[in-house]
Amino acid sequence: GAVVSQHPSRVICKSGTSVKIECRSLDFQATTMFWYRQFPKKSLMLMATSNEGSKATYEQGVEKDKFLINHASLTLSTLTVTSAHPEDSSFYICSRRTSGSTDTQYFGPGTRLTVL
């Protein structure tokens, strides 16, 4: 069964609004989770690494003030897209490692964001 869940699976919002996406590790306490973005017909790009109890590590070119990440518990990381614009429309996917000692990652089902 699924080991990582995301909510919502799909969201449509107006330009300028903020959207929060939740990522839950269902069977494993994850100190680290990862957030990716995938534009149509493009590959996955790592946006940030979410660390429980500390600040997220953002990849170069990803605005930390626009994409707010909170990893407040060992099973939940959230990504908030603030003041969303049409160019933020994308498929957002979170992941976690299969265990604490391996770098293999399981992905959540993803959240499709459409900003009008």
Place this chain on the structure above:
Amino acid sequence: QKEVEQNSGPLSVPEGAIASLNCTYSDRGSQSFFWYRQYSGKSPELIMSIYSNGDKEDGRFTAQLNKASQYVSLLIRDSQPSDSATYLCAVNKGYIGFGNEKLTFGTGTRLTIIP
């Protein structure tokens, strides 16, 4: 040069045949290599991981790694229509706990199995 390169395809293979997917990477320091399958509109599913030179088999899937040539491949035997998907190669050149862990993905190869 892209960090991880794949032929975008589409690659068409008759049902029952062997599908061969290839991937090259640019960083010789890369440590871990993965193949994911992604159906249209869905998130990636892990197929295999490989860390050492040589072959690794899991059911109908065989991953091959050649670090000297910086080359990873995936063979799918007895291809089924349900194997039709985009296959993503991913490479990690960092280490857990070192703060440099990062999966870099290729653009994927679209595979179509023809019944």
